[in-house]
Amino acid sequence: xxxxxxxxVRNLEALLVNDSHMSVxxxxxxLADDGVDVKAFLARFDTVVRKGVQHQMRKQAEQExxxxxxxxxxxxxxxxxxxxxxxxxxxxxxxxxxxxDHLKQAALxxxxxxxxxEVSETELRSWLExxxxxxxx
Amino acid sequence: xxxxxxxxxxxxxxxxxxxxxxxxxxxxxxxxxxxxxEIDLSTIAWRLGRLRIEEGGLETADGRIVVPAKSGGxxxxxxxxxxxxxxxxxxxxxxxxxxHPCEGLERNDTAGNFTIWNDANEEAEANxxxxxxxxxxxxxxxxxxGPVPSLAVVETLARDFATSLLATAFQYVTHTNEQVALVLxxxxxxKWFHRSKEFWPWIRSGNVHPHSAAGxxxxxxAADTKKMVRAPAYAxxxxxxxxxxHDIMEDSRYLDWYDRTVSLLWLKxxxxxx
Numbered sequence: 001x002x003x004x005x006x007x008x009v010r011n012l013e014a015l016l017v018n019d020s021h022m023s024v025x026x027x028x029x030x031l032a033d034d035g036v037d038v039k040a041f042l043a044r045f046d047t048v049v050r051k052g053v054q055h056q057m058r059k060q061a062e063q064e065x066x067x068x069x070x071x072x073x074x075x076x077x078x079x080x081x082x083x084x085x086x087x088x089x090x091x092x093x094x095x096x097x098x099x100x101d102h103l104k105q106a107a108l109x110x111x112x113x114x115x116x117x118e119v120s121e122t123e124l125r126s127w128l129e130x131x132x133x134x135x136x137x
Numbered sequence: 138x139x140x141x142x143x144x145x146x147x148x149x150x151x152x153x154x155x156x157x158x159x160x161x162x163x164x165x166x167x168x169x170x171x172x173x174x175e176i177d178l179s180t181i182a183w184r185l186g187r188l189r190i191e192e193g194g195l196e197t198a199d200g201r202i203v204v205p206a207k208s209g210g211x212x213x214x215x216x217x218x219x220x221x222x223x224x225x226x227x228x229x230x231x232x233x234x235x236x237h238p239c240e241g242l243e244r245n246d247t248a249g250n251f252t253i254w255n256d257a258n259e260e261a262e263a264n265x266x267x268x269x270x271x272x273x274x275x276x277x278x279x280x281x282x283g284p285v286p287s288l289a290v291v292e293t294l295a296r297d298f299a300t301s302l303l304a305t306a307f308q309y310v311t312h313t314n315e316q317v318a319l320v321l322x323x324x325x326x327x328k329w330f331h332r333s334k335e336f337w338p339w340i341r342s343g344n345v346h347p348h349s350a351a352g353x354x355x356x357x358x359a360a361d362t363k364k365m366v367r368a369p370a371y372a373x374x375x376x377x378x379x380x381x382x383h384d385i386m387e388d389s390r391y392l393d394w395y396d397r398t399v400s401l402l403w404l405k406x407x408x409x410x411x
Contacts, residue, residue, distance in 0.1 A: 050169045057168060061183040126194025130203040130211040
């Protein structure tokens with residue numbers, strides 16, 4: 001195989017721009033004759049494309065999450081400063097529908113697995129944070 | 138002595154098992170996953186249902202999912218979990234979202250839920266989903282064929298896939314072509330076992346046998362085996378109670394986080410020969 005990779009790349013480029021008369025096998029053969037490791041090239045190409053697409057997806061997801069986060073309102077006020085009793089009271093109000101039907105539905109649904117005494121203050125607080133996040137959907 | 142081959146382990150039906158595994162294909166294909174490190178749970182969760190992942194805010198549970206609508210919600214994981222446990226917990230909650238959709242989905246998952254693989258309920262299904270999402274067959278199977286079975290091999294796989302030892306061991310037994318079985322014990326009690334297709338003997342239930350390496354460890358006579366060691370076949374297998382000739386291989390380790398002992402059994406020698 002030719003070690004002249006620059007030449008091989010030139011040939012590759014030439015083939016890429018004018019390959020209408022050739023089959024895929026023909027192109028592969030010709031590239032191989034010119035020193036291109038077609039299999040390795042395609043594998044690298046595939047990796048580059050895949051990584052690029054994954055990167056785009058990740059960035060898009062991060063951006064959308066950031067936007068969603070920035071649009072959150074503190075419908076329950078500052079949960080960090082509330083006592084356990086206040087948190088329980090808020091939860092009860094949500095359950096009674098004082099914060100709207102959507103949240104009431106969500107709170108009622110949560111009750112199916114709610115085991116009162118076992119939920120700590122921290123968990124109750126994070127639970128309300130998650131309900132608040134849902135309210136903005 | 139030539140024991141008869143037992144029925145398959147009780148658990149999820151083959152159809153449901155296949156459904157749980159198949160449900161992982163969409164997110165993996167969507168993300169063009171071709172290597173273990175490309176399984177990005179945060180992106181998968183968001184693209185599947187605008188689920189955001191939060192760490193912390195849990196004390197009495199490892200994970201929680203709050204999804205009052207078909208799209209949009211929060212998966213929470215307990216702070217301080219190691220990478221493998223954290224990823225498995227997130228994948229488990231994604232599994233609930235995909236497999237058990239309902240209005241007002243809310244689940245709290247504790248450590249115990251991750252040890253009920255053979256119970257035909259939603260927790261077991263979410264575990265199957267999580268294992269397949271994190272260790273998809275097309276990536277996992279080629280990697281677990283070849284090396285001599287041991288928990289060290291499982292540990293290497295767990296590192297590659299960033300998964301917990303227990304979850305990886307379960308998947309290893311599912312995909313290897315070796316005659317291996319995974320046994321989980323809680324205290325002195327055998328809780329469940331999972332056998333590879335090639336592992337034909339039936340495993341004892343009830344107490345961990347004192348002559349097994351796991352039994353010796355529980356009795357304080359030995360530490361974790363750290364490799365495959367010989368154990369009398371009667372210590373693990375039914376139909377071998379009166380057999381003093383055959384041994385099997387065993388690698389046992391105590392998992393302090395789960396408070397369980399995991400034992401990997403291997404039929405290195407052919408037990409069916411007289």
